[in-house]
Amino acid sequence: MVELEALHKITYGLYIVSSGDRISGNGFISNTVFQVTSDPPRFAVVCNKDNYTSGIISKSGAFSVSVLDRDTPPEIFGQFGFKSGKDYDKLKGMEVIYGETGVPIILNECIAYLECRLIQTVDAGTHLIFIGEMIQSKVVNDSKEPISYAFYRKERKGVAPKNAPTFIDRAKLLEFSGKSIQKKYQCGACGYIYDEAAEKIRFSDLPPDWICPVCGSEKSDFFEITN
Amino acid sequence: MVELEALHKITYGLYIVSSGDRISGNGFISNTVFQVTSDPPRFAVVCNKDNYTSGIISKSGAFSVSVLDRDTPPEIFGQFGFKSGKDYDKLKGMEVIYGETGVPIILNECIAYLECRLIQTVDAGTHLIFIGEMIQSKVVNDSKEPISYAFYRKERKGVAPKNAPTFIDRAKLLEFSGKSIQKKYQCGACGYIYDEAAEKIRFSDLPPDWICPVCGSEKSDFFEITN
Numbered sequence: 001m002v003e004l005e006a007l008h009k010i011t012y013g014l015y016i017v018s019s020g021d022r023i024s025g026n027g028f029i030s031n032t033v034f035q036v037t038s039d040p041p042r043f044a045v046v047c048n049k050d051n052y053t054s055g056i057i058s059k060s061g062a063f064s065v066s067v068l069d070r071d072t073p074p075e076i077f078g079q080f081g082f083k084s085g086k087d088y089d090k091l092k093g094m095e096v097i098y099g100e101t102g103v104p105i106i107l108n109e110c111i112a113y114l115e116c117r118l119i120q121t122v123d124a125g126t127h128l129i130f131i132g133e134m135i136q137s138k139v140v141n142d143s144k145e146p147i148s149y150a151f152y153r154k155e156r157k158g159v160a161p162k163n164a165p166t167f168i169d170r171a172k173l174l175e176f177s178g179k180s181i182q183k184k185y186q187c188g189a190c191g192y193i194y195d196e197a198a199e200k201i202r203f204s205d206l207p208p209d210w211i212c213p214v215c216g217s218e219k220s221d222f223f224e225i226t227n
Numbered sequence: 228m229v230e231l232e233a234l235h236k237i238t239y240g241l242y243i244v245s246s247g248d249r250i251s252g253n254g255f256i257s258n259t260v261f262q263v264t265s266d267p268p269r270f271a272v273v274c275n276k277d278n279y280t281s282g283i284i285s286k287s288g289a290f291s292v293s294v295l296d297r298d299t300p301p302e303i304f305g306q307f308g309f310k311s312g313k314d315y316d317k318l319k320g321m322e323v324i325y326g327e328t329g330v331p332i333i334l335n336e337c338i339a340y341l342e343c344r345l346i347q348t349v350d351a352g353t354h355l356i357f358i359g360e361m362i363q364s365k366v367v368n369d370s371k372e373p374i375s376y377a378f379y380r381k382e383r384k385g386v387a388p389k390n391a392p393t394f395i396d397r398a399k400l401l402e403f404s405g406k407s408i409q410k411k412y413q414c415g416a417c418g419y420i421y422d423e424a425a426e427k428i429r430f431s432d433l434p435p436d437w438i439c440p441v442c443g444s445e446k447s448d449f450f451e452i453t454n
Contacts, residue, residue, distance in 0.1 A: 002363065002364050003339075003365050006365055009294040009338055010240055010261070011238060013236075013239075014238075035234065035392045036259065036392050037351055037353045037354045037392055039353060041234065044261075044271075044351075067233075067237065112232075112233035112236035113233070114233060120349075124264055125263075126264045126265070129263060129349070142232075146236050146238055148375065165263050165264055
């Protein structure tokens with residue numbers, strides 16, 4: 001028997017994993033960053049094969065990890081978690097420095113960062129596990145707490161992007177209960193479109209204090225649109 | 228530059244990872260359990276090659292993960308984190324059920340568990356990454372919070388066992404500062420010996436509310452012993 005709720009008891013942080021260089025850098029929100037050895041210190045990050053950053057990490061041979069604080073605004077999750085760098089320069093307007101390997105390191109809402117040189121790539125199915133040797137680490141802001149994935153889900157009503165390893169496909173549950181899902185809703189503030197077919201959860205089933213993942217507007221700021 | 232404190236900003240939970248069977252089962256405290264894919268759900272656990280459980284997972288081809296709650300007593304961390312199953316039956320006296328693969332699943336202080344069939348083993352240096360496909364998951368107690376590694380370190384003054392991926396070798400710092408480390412202290416309650424040479428942090432440098440990792444006795448219950 002599989003109880004999906006049990007999967008939410010596993011603890012994660014939230015990070016921006018970045019790669020590339022000064023000309024074409026990119027980053028994405030990750031909850032799967034973990035240390036795998038202490039001597040030498042090596043870290044693993046998990047990345048969907050379809051993520052634009054996946055190819056960039058493979059090509060650059062390096063990545064950085066920015067640990068996000070609890071006050072990280074929804075715009076950051078919107079920009080780095082729900083948009084693709086294929087279409088859009090995510091680093092534009094961000095506070096960025098470049099590491100020893102040349103990878104971008106994002107400092108907005110960052111309490112600490114690591115820089116790793118890629119040493120191994122593991123194919124885990126839909127996702128790749130990038131293992132990197134840490135060559136640099138720094139505490140940027142010791143006055144703030146790191147945000148946990150549980151805090152993001154519980155206090156901020158955040159959801160996982162479809163490419164996240166922890167994404168739960170609620171369509172399976174909805175199909176089982178015979179509910180149809182096909183409407184779209186647009187954010188009146190920023191234009192973000194919530195697509196039930198893609199998100200696999202009905203807009204009406206989102207909690208009342210759910211907010212736009214891009215700009216943080218309230219659920220009541222959304223309106224139904226026709227295809 | 229490497230700032231070790233930055234590594235403490237990465238978020239982890241705490242788990243008992245178990246393997247084996249009814250005749251010879253074993254488990255260890257892990258902070259590195261992560262979901263790596265959602266479809267199908269696969270989980271990674273990181274285990275030191277020297278851990279007794281490492282060989283058992285490889286041989287059994289399966290493992291279970293018990294998510295520990297915040298009230299987990301120090302005895303559990305002592306028994307599963309600081310002792311080896313080579314010398315000692317860790318499961319004796321514990322509340323244990325057996326999964327579909329036959330692996331033990333520990334229910335003490337467990338709020339949820341997963342059972343995984345091993346599908347891939349990755350050599351990451353000193354540690355192995357075991358990747359398993361989840362075949363079972365269950366919430367056991369929804370009224371308690373999962374314990375995070377940060378909570379364990381901060382509120383419970385816990386330290387990482389030497390085999391943990393997150394172990395920080397303080398000897399390097401002590402060597403640098405020219406401090407000698409060579410004393411031993413014994414717990415008056417349970418007989419546990421704190422060896423500065425092995426732990427690589429001086430007993431006097433441990434915080435005043437540090438407790439015996441085996442039985443939870445206070446620091447003042449320890450006495451210096453001669454070799």
